[in-house]
Amino acid sequence: MMGLVADRLRADANRLLAFLFNQGILDEQFLQLQQLRDESSPNFVSEVVNIHFHESEKLLRNLRSLLMDREFSGYNKMGIHLNQFMGSSSSIGAKRIRNACFAFRAASEQNSRAGCLRALELLEHDYCFLKNKLHELFQIQQQRVLAAGARYPMQN
């Protein structure tokens, strides 16, 4: 029974991952990230990803406030934020977000406020989407660990 549940969970997790890969939301960096998980830090991935989310939210807030500013001139600042954003998203393999950042940066380099706003919305959307999906994934994995914990040592 437990085995069945574990199998189902694993299948779910794999399906979800496959979906994320398929849609170009994640890339292989995420897999590599998963490989970095070991006994000493079993929650490595979720840890890192949570840090990422935390940072990202801060960055998104900053970006939005920068863009909403009436006499808006913070393109430079925005670039720095975006670089950070890009760096951390490529580190966890969040490919789509990275691409959205690229677009955003392009827009900001052209000093196009409308473009920036659009890009920001897209970025926020992508971010929320990824966040949800990853939360889902972690949940599944959590359950897996719980389900498997009794019987087997952790896989992989």
Place this chain on the structure above:
Amino acid sequence: MDADNKVRRKEVLSSMCEQRARMLQDQFSVSVNHVHALAILVSTFHYDKDPSAIDQDTFAEYTARTAFERPLLSGVAYAERVKHSEREKFERQHDWTIKTMKREPSPIRDEYAPVIFSQETVSYIESLDMMSGEEDRENILRARATGKAVLTSPFRLLGSHHLGVVLTFPVYKSKLPSKPTVEERIEATAGYLGGAFDVESLVEYLLGQLAGNQAILVNVYDITNSSDHLIMYGHQNQDGDLALLHESQLDFGDPFRKHQMICRYHQKATTSWTALTTAFLFFVICLLVGYILYGAAIHIVKVEDDFHEMQELMVRAEAADVAKSQFLATVSHEIRTPMNGILGMLALLLDTDLSSTQRDYAQTAQVCGKALITLINEVLDRAKIEAGKLELETVPFDLRSILDDVLSLFSEKSRNKGLELAVFVSDKVPEMVMGDPGRFRQIITNLVGNSVKFTERGHIFVEVHVAENPKPIDDAKAETCLNGGALISGGRRFNTLSGYEAADERNSWDSFQHLVTAKALQDDASVKMEVADEASQSVTLMVSVEDTGIGIPLIAQHRVFTPFMQADSSTSRNYGGTGIGLSITKCLVELMGGHISFISRPQVGSTFSFTTVFGRCEKASLGVGDTKKSNAEDLPSGFRGLKAIVVDGKPVRAAVTRYHLKRLGILVEVANNVKIAASACGKNDSSCGSKIQPDIVLVEKDSWLSGEDGSMNLRMFDWKHNGHMFKLPKLILLATNITNAELEKAKAAGFADTTIMKPLRASMVAACLQQVLGTGKRQPGNGMLNGSSVLGGLLCGKKILVVDDNMVNRRVAAGALKKFGAAVECAESGKAALKLLQLPHSFDACFMDIQMPEMDGFEATRRIRMMETRANEQMNGDTDQGSVRKDEWHLPILAMTADVIHATYDECLKCGMDGYVSKPFEEENLYQAVAKFFKTKPVSDS
């Protein structure tokens, strides 16, 4: 020309005019003379004879018969002078009254001049009083006064209405005194002879006789009254060439009257044909020249336009080509990413519990996926090369170990096929060279892979020599071998690795031996040589990969290096592959500064050989004295000084075995067969091991089997050694592939110790020997030499500082490095890093993000370097301090960057960094970067 023409025209006109004038004048004077004669006739026969000998009839007849003498005169008539007093008598005598010109009876006048004789042509004027006409009267008066012929001004003649003049001669009754006065003349006048010149028809007739009549227009004028020229002939207002006229004076014998002839051309000067044609031709020529020039100009413009167009097209084509390559690179990269996902997922899938069928499917999918990735990588490589994006590394690497690696890759396949696979590297090839090991490996892998694919029997032999003054004899031999295909003889045994014939006979034993022995000879002088060699910065290697496969068909040989071209379509059917490998290989070889060529004979084999230029490795950069240790795989040094005998009938193969053993530091003797080996041993035995006491005897399987009394000989070994107290030499069988039965037989024969399966690799040989000799404290990790374990070995226990402002990145980098066993510390800014790196510190390396707020990676690195230099300077002054660490502080700093494209390597180096890694850490990438610094440190230290 035109002027010339005009002058000529003028001359012609004047001469024609003169000619006409003279003629007219002559004719005129002839007529005048004749009229004169008539006058004399009348005077003689009418007045001097009494009675008169002339009457009207006589006169008419005579004049008619002599009319030809006066062609100009229409007729002549004689009028008698009659005074009024004599009129009655005269009228009576003639029986008619005197009439005026108007045919009326004449009024009374002083005197009359009635015509009494007339030529028939003018008979109508008989009895007319000539004095009644104004013109005639004047004429008559003037004539009798002068006694000469006089002319009237031109007027219309009565009969014909032609213009004419009347000529009048006086006839005197008696002889005049010699010099008569006017009164005397008048007194003596008896009558007047007159004739009418019909000037118009006359001139017409005259001109008709002359050539060129049509061309000119003749006018004759009476110019007595200079203000009013009277026309005598021609029309007053006739068209003609008014520009040019010629005037000729006419003298008709009447001094009172002056006449003039004016000639003009009928038509305006027709500009001469020559002038016209010349002008026309000139015009045409000008036109043509103009047209030619115009055409040329147009052509030049067109060509220029075309040229520009072509240039633009070329630029566009090149751009398109680059774009294509970039596109390919991008697309391949984009394909690679999901493919990695697929492969990753497949790997995950294979980890799950699967039924055997499912596993089979999944494995197949994985294999296919891997093949696809390989292909994509190849395409990417090619595209990168074409786009000029492929950059070669320059890092020190060990050629031999790379060759061993490649061989080990193919060992399974070659063993299955029963192929001999061997590598031989000349001693002269430096231990370490500078270059791109990855690309070199790729080249070798491609070539060997091809060879393995296309070879079913025989051998594959990789050779590396230093390319130096190529031997002309060999080349010549190669030429004949290449060109004269008939050289091959049937039953010959070839001195190649496996005894099969190879395409390029340069690799046969003769030349091989030549190379090897030459090298051996040079070993003595090697010190000198090395000094010389060291001087040059680079070394050119000649690598050849020889196989005895199916060869390349002659027709396909020229397109072997063209991408996607295999020898023929059946090739890909039978052997698979895309045919892109060789083209990439060629590109790579050329990038490395070399050439690739091949010699191939169908059904015999192919030999690909290429040259490549590597930098020499400065010994200093490798740490002192541990060049051996710097190999990626460390060969154990525990075999140094051991002695071995290799028994092998084939010298090339023996040389290969020897080469591998030599790398382990084993002294090697080669024996052709077992007997010789045994006797060698025996001899040595007798001299009590003074020379060679073999520790190991390696026997090639062929040699063992071919010796019909092989086993006996082996026993001989045993026997001989049993008799001594010396350690027995270990017997080792070398085999490409071996059946179980043979293995049993071998064991029975005395090869109890072990069998080494070929292809030989130094590390594998070392492992086997360790097993046999029992020296083996087996080193951990030896034998499984894949990337991560190596990386683990490299990084294990190292203390590494990661500097990145991005927490996520920091975490990931730390995680990745931790995974390889490194102790990681993090700093979130350049300043924090500086604080941590205050000397002395215990970090072994530092990974530095470039883009950081406040202080970026470049700046931080610069400061770290400054600190180090200061410390080093102090240390040089005070040597005691540096005892713990190396002589100098130099922390390897590696840049971390997400944008590999923008991160210019140069910039990293400029500010003192040692290299860079692209940010999501890839194992290989990380390994390459890290290997440079930690390689030199022995792994065993950790």
